[in-house]
Amino acid sequence: MSKLPNITTSIFTVMSKMATEYNAINLSQGFPNFPVDERLTQIVSKLSSENVHQYTPMAGYPPLMDQIAKLIQSSYNRTIEPETEILVTAGATQAIFTTLLALLKINDEVIILDPSYDCYEAPILLSNAKPIRVALNDDYTPNWNTIANAFSDKTKMIIINNPHNPTGKILNESDLEKLEILLEKHPNVLLLSDEVYEYITFEEKHISTHTRKKLLDRCITVSSFGKSFHVTGWKIGYLVAPEYLMKEIKKVHQFLVFSVNSICQVAVSQYLDLVTIKEISPFYQEKRDYFRSLLKNSRFKLMPCEGTYFQVVSYAGISNENDVDFCKQLITEHGVAAIPISTFYADGKDLKLIRFCFAKDNFTLKEAAKRLCAV
Structure with a gap:
């Protein structure tokens, strides 16, 4: 008998696997793709x-x-x-x-x-x-x-x-x-x-x-x-x-x-003797602002982003699909992977919101935004 009967494969694993299968740009999992210092x-x-x-x-x-x-x-x-x-x-x-x-x-x-x-x-x-x-x-x-x-x-x-x-x-x-x-x-x-x-x-x-x-x-x-x-x-x-x-x-x-x-x-x-910790926020703020500027003319509605390296957007003006299916479609038809927010709720509450990770190099963000603006 399972000790965790209601816990299944993580949504992060599911979306990243699909991103690999469809050669999509992976903005789902929260990991950077740019070089380490x-x-x-x-x-x-x-x-x-x-x-x-x-x-x-x-x-x-x-x-x-x-x-x-x-x-x-x-x-x-x-x-x-x-x-x-x-x-x-x-x-x-x-x-x-x-x-x-x-x-x-x-x-x-x-x-x-x-x-x-x-x-x-x-x-x-x-x-x-x-x-x-x-x-x-x-x-x-x-x-x-x-x-x-x-x-x-x-x-x-x-x-x-x-x-x-x-x-x-x-x-x-x-x-x-x-x-x-x-x-x-x-x-x-x-x-x-x-x-x-x-x-x-x-x-x-x-x-x-x-x-x-x-x-x-x-x-x-x-x-x-x-x-x-x-x-x-x-x-x-x-x-x-x-x-x-x-x-x-x-x-x-x-x-x-x-x-x-x-x-x-x-x-x-x-x-820690070499790095200035205060450099981190400006670095990511530049990426956040760049990604938001690229999506400005898309049909997605940008939600506030006060911290983290994730940008939440609403797709309510694009589709009535549930957010899990919309994310899957985003991968298969548009080549970009995101995370559906409903999976973070116990009851699967669906507000038609998805999450993108912008901890990526500018080339990746630009190409992803180009695809998203075509949605």
């Missing part, structure tokens, strides 16, 4: 002949953990104790999976805000806990009254994703204040904050949970070097949590992966 590849090349190929300490390569603490200090003015409050993970997904398995017990409830990334639900179910899916408003702002009503005496955790995938929405100051008020009423509820796109924001600036003193004693914050440094295949991320939670998370981590890819950890630790 030469400074980083040069570091890796140099390290390949050095003695960095054995296990690192379970929690992470110490110089990298020190660099993470410095990064959080410079970005958010928060002081972190590397040895007790940081864990280097095999990507953000492993960080989330490990956290949920470590902290959830049977029949615990976890609030998830839909549309939501698909890696949240499975570890909750595998923990014999219960996901409680609460839809955001149709403009993707949170309805805090609805969220509050979803809390019960079994609620153990709420998960937020900020900046938000798939919508590109960012929580504002008022949202964070309402979240703090809600959690003050539920002192035993934990917060898991998925902030993997924290350094990819535009006009609206990301407000990290690292800056919210009222939340720090109960918050697990997840970040991704893979997303920030365009190396998604490295699967390297990290999480920050107070020591009493981190002790439990490390118990699971040591038996799940024990330690993370050594050469990647060393490379990132050295690269």
